[in-house]
Amino acid sequence: MEFLELSQVISIAMVMLFLFLSGRILFSCWITPTLVYQKLRRNGFGGPTPSFPLGNITEMTEKNGGSSLKSSNITHHDIHSSVFPYFARWQKLHGKVFIYWVGTEPFLYIAEPEFLKKMSAEVVAKSWGKPTVFKNDRDPMFGNGLIMSEGDNWVRHRHVITPAFHPTNLKVMATLMVESTTRMLNKWTTLIKSGRPEIDAEREITTTAGIIIAKTSFGMSYNSGQEVFKKLRALQVTLFNSNRFVGVPFNKVLCPKQNLEAKMLGKEIDRLLLTIITDRKKSIEEQRRPSQDLLGLLLQGSRAVDDNPGKSLNTQELVDECKTFFFGGHETTALAITWTLLLLATHPEWQNQLRDEIREVVKDKDHDLDADMVAGLKKMGWVMNEVLRLYPSAPNVQRQARGDIVVNGLTIPNGTNIWIDVVSMHHDPALWGEDANEFKPERFKDDLYGGCKHKMGYLPFGFGGRMCIGRNLTFLEYKIVLTLILSRFSFTLSPTYSHSPSLLLSLRPRYGMPLIFQPL
Ligand code: HEM
Numbered sequence: 001m002e003f004l005e006l007s008q009v010i011s012i013a014m015v016m017l018f019l020f021l022s023g024r025i026l027f028s029c030w031i032t033p034t035l036v037y038q039k040l041r042r043n044g045f046g047g048p049t050p051s052f053p054l055g056n057i058t059e060m061t062e063k064n065g066g067s068s069l070k071s072s073n074i075t076h077h078d079i080h081s082s083v084f085p086y087f088a089r090w091q092k093l094h095g096k097v098f099i100y101w102v103g104t105e106p107f108l109y110i111a112e113p114e115f116l117k118k119m120s121a122e123v124v125a126k127s128w129g130k131p132t133v134f135k136n137d138r139d140p141m142f143g144n145g146l147i148m149s150e151g152d153n154w155v156r157h158r159h160v161i162t163p164a165f166h167p168t169n170l171k172v173m174a175t176l177m178v179e180s181t182t183r184m185l186n187k188w189t190t191l192i193k194s195g196r197p198e199i200d201a202e203r204e205i206t207t208t209a210g211i212i213i214a215k216t217s218f219g220m221s222y223n224s225g226q227e228v229f230k231k232l233r234a235l236q237v238t239l240f241n242s243n244r245f246v247g248v249p250f251n252k253v254l255c256p257k258q259n260l261e262a263k264m265l266g267k268e269i270d271r272l273l274l275t276i277i278t279d280r281k282k283s284i285e286e287q288r289r290p291s292q293d294l295l296g297l298l299l300q301g302s303r304a305v306d307d308n309p310g311k312s313l314n315t316q317e318l319v320d321e322c323k324t325f326f327f328g329g330h331e332t333t334a335l336a337i338t339w340t341l342l343l344l345a346t347h348p349e350w351q352n353q354l355r356d357e358i359r360e361v362v363k364d365k366d367h368d369l370d371a372d373m374v375a376g377l378k379k380m381g382w383v384m385n386e387v388l389r390l391y392p393s394a395p396n397v398q399r400q401a402r403g404d405i406v407v408n409g410l411t412i413p414n415g416t417n418i419w420i421d422v423v424s425m426h427h428d429p430a431l432w433g434e435d436a437n438e439f440k441p442e443r444f445k446d447d448l449y450g451g452c453k454h455k456m457g458y459l460p461f462g463f464g465g466r467m468c469i470g471r472n473l474t475f476l477e478y479k480i481v482l483t484l485i486l487s488r489f490s491f492t493l494s495p496t497y498s499h500s501p502s503l504l505l506s507l508r509p510r511y512g513m514p515l516i517f518q519p520l
Contacts (some may be wrong), residue, residue, distance in 0.1 A: 012390075029053065029249040032106040036413055040099050040106060043410045047098035047109070048090055053248050055101025060086045061243045075347055077390045078437040079501050080427050084395075087111070087421055096424075105133045105245025105419045111424035113456035116463075119407045119418075120456075125465025126155055127301070129400035131417040137246050140266020141235055143320030146469065151429075158469070161321065162314055164297035169474050171371045172292050173216040177370050177480045180215065184208045185488055188458070192517055198494050202338045202513040205481065209334035213475060217294035217325050218276055228272050231325050235265040237440065240505045248332050273322045277315060294325060325470070331391040331506055333474045337481055338513050339391035340383060343439050344486075345493040345515055350441065354380055366487050374479035381446040384478055388460035389426045389450060390439060395507045396422055397462045422459050423507070431457040489517045 019480075037050070046054050062085075081088035087109065090098060096112035110116050117389065128150070135148045142148045163169070168395045188199055215224025222299045238261050245251040252259045280295055298321060300313040313321065344351045356379075361376040362369065374380075399418040404411050412418075431453050432443075443450040452458045461468035468474075485491075494514035500508040 008346060009209055024155075025249070029104055033101075033106065036106050036415070037101075039411075039413050040416070043412075045097070045099045045108070045410065047100050048094070048096045050101035053104055054245070055103050056086070056245060057102060057243070057245065057248070059089075060102075061098075062086075063181050066442055074342075074445055074499050076437040077439065079428060080423050083329070083423055083501055083503060083507065084421065087424065091424070101247075102133070102417075103245065103251070105131070105247040105417055106415075107131075107419045108412055109419050109421060111421040111428070113454035115407060115423060116420060117454070117456045119405060119412070122405050122407065123401075123403075125150060126471070127402055128225075128464075128466060131398055131400045132400065133247050133376055133417065138306070140240060140262045140269075141232075141239060142324055143213065143270075144317065145320035145324035147324050147328065148343065154310055154466075155320070157313065159311075160301040161298065161469060163301055164294050165469050165472055167321050169297055170473055171467060172173075173394070173473070174204075174210075174370045174476060174480060176215050177212050177477055178367065178484065180208050180211045181481050182367070182485045185484060187519055188489070189519060192519060197516050197518065198514050199517055201341050201491075201513040201515045202334070202509055205341075206334040208481070209330040209337070209477065213326060213330040215293075216473075217493075218322065219280075219291055219293050219295070220276065224272070224276075228269060229330075231265050231269050231272075232323075235262060235269070236504060238262045238265065238494075240503070251396050254279070256259075269323060270319050273319045273326075274315065277318050277322065295322065304363050324375065329470055332470075333477050335391075335393040335506055336384065336388060336474065336478055338509065340387045340478075341485070341491065341515060342493065342497075342509070342513060343387055343390070344383075345491050347439055348490075348492075350383065350439075351486065351490060354383065354482070357485050358487055359488055362483060362487075366484060369480050369483060371476055374476065374483065377483065380442065380479055380482060381475075382441040384475070385444040385450060385460075386439060386441040389458060390437075391501060391507055392422050393467075394422065394460070394462070395503065396420060397459060407418040420459070425457045425459065435487060436496065485520070489519055491515045491517045 022310070033052075048059065050056050064187045066218075090100065090109070091111065096110070097115050098109050100107050100109055110119070116493060128146050130150060135142075138148070146154070146161060149157050170207075184204055187205070191197070191199060211222055214220040214222070214228070218225075238258050242255075242258060244255040244258050244411050246402065248254070277299075278294070280291075280299065284296075284299060295318075298313070298318065300453075302318070303383070344354070357377055357379045358366075362373055364375065397420040399420075401412050401414055401416045401418065403414050425431060427436050449455055449458050456463065461471045492515065494516050498511045500510040501507055
């Protein structure tokens with residue numbers, strides 16, 4: 001038997017490795033997507049024709065001619081075609097359920113509540129996945145926190161976290177919310193007195209919501225909270241303000257600068273949060289008296305299952321959850337309040353109605369506002385529901401199939417990503433009537449679903465077992481901040497406001513929200 005020379009063995013191994021890697025790349029980037037594409041077509045799903053390797057990204061990133069309205073022209077709120085112009089276009093051609101492609105990733109688009117109902121009836125919360133392509137891409141922001149976790153891991157996280165958001169635990173946060181908001185409003189009074197009544201409400205409220213979440217959730221000072229927020233905002237801009245060809249094979253190589261920047265920022269945020277968690281753990285051990293903020297409750301929750309090995313959250317998981325609360329916990333609520341101010345500025349009759357209600361329910365106890373008191377603000381609740389309908393802070397909900405799902409005899413293959421267009425459903429006249437794009441809070445008067453013809457047509461906080469865990473915290477903060485603003489000021493829209501709702505993960509006013517405030 002002849003022995004091959006060492007160099008020949010290495011060469012053969014290299015060739016085999018090359019063939020193996022090329023095969024894998026070809027398989028995952030070309031063959032698998034093509035097979036899925038053909039399967040979806042055979043199963044009756046239409047949609048725009050994708051190209052390789054970009055899918056439909058080119059059409060999705062086409063500029064839309066900068067459709068912004070001047071403040072005097074905001075009479076109705078038909079925002080779908082400016083927020084998602086490509087979906088609005090494709091809907092006209094392919095209906096409310098179709099397939100589109102982000103790179104080599106197939107996405108099932110859904111803006112049809114009945115289809116969504118049937119599909120979600122087939123899958124329990126635990127068996128839903130979250131798009132792997134986004135999980136990898138957004139890892140520096142959410143890690144494996146609740147938003148991105150799946151299966152038994154998700155069950156464990158949700159089990160530990162749920163008690164922290166119980167209304168009884170949130171009650172103690174009301175005082176901190178009142179304090180932080182009052183500080184912001186005192187600053188507004190000073191600005192107005194000095195002849196500067198125009199204030200960018202978005203920036204102000206986002207900062208205050210940040211302070212609130214930093215204090216109520218982590219007992220953090222303004223300065224350390226600011227450091228985390230600055231980095232989170234920079235990370236958000238890096239991840240969502242440019243086309244990084246997410247979903248396209250080797251996109252990380254195509255955009256190395258942004259990806260490296262995102263990774264570094266993620267690591268810096270992790271380091272900051274890790275210090276907080278370690279300090280807190282130490283202080284709990286020393287004092288044996290846990291704080292009642294979210295982190296304290298999370299650590300307690302985690303310790304409660306410590307006896308059950310493998311059930312508690314480890315330190316990295318705690319860091320990921322804190323990141324999730326930090327980001328998810330302030331921006332969405334701040335945007336809900338910001339859009340509310342826009343709608344109230346353009347509907348002074350509703351400002352007055354809410355003020356009357358505040359006078360009736362809160363009387364002159366606005367410095368002692370608590371959860372029970374604000375729960376009595378019913379009309380404010382309708383206004384919040386209506387604002388989240390017209391301007392949902394979270395404009396879409398995502399899932400990924402972790403097994404074949406059959407709906408109406410059509411098979412959605414394992415691995416298909418699912419994109420639910422909340423903006424479209426919330427503005428659909430077929431679900432809400434011809435006044436779908438008008439601000440009418442009274443539609444929620446005697447109906448939790450605002451008269452929507454289908455219960456799955458109104459999803460500001462998502463659906464099923466994965467519904468937003470922080471909504472009680474939002475209700476409390478929204479009502480406290482709005483009550484305090486309305487008790488001290490009336491406001492109108494500044495002529496400099498330009499109406500251009502845009503996406504940066506959440507739905508935000510592209511040019512801020514300048515309002516003119518007058519003390520009452
Ligand atoms: C106006 C305010 C808010 C809106 C519109 C909102 C919206 C949403 C939506 C649409 C989802 C996805 C649900 C699904 O996949 O079905 C979600 C999930 C989540 N939200 Fe919120 N949210 C808000 C406030 C908050 C707050 C204040 C926190 C925490 C402090 C929070 C933490 C989370 C978490 C951890 C999840 C993941 C839940 C899971 O997958 O089990 N959210 N939220």
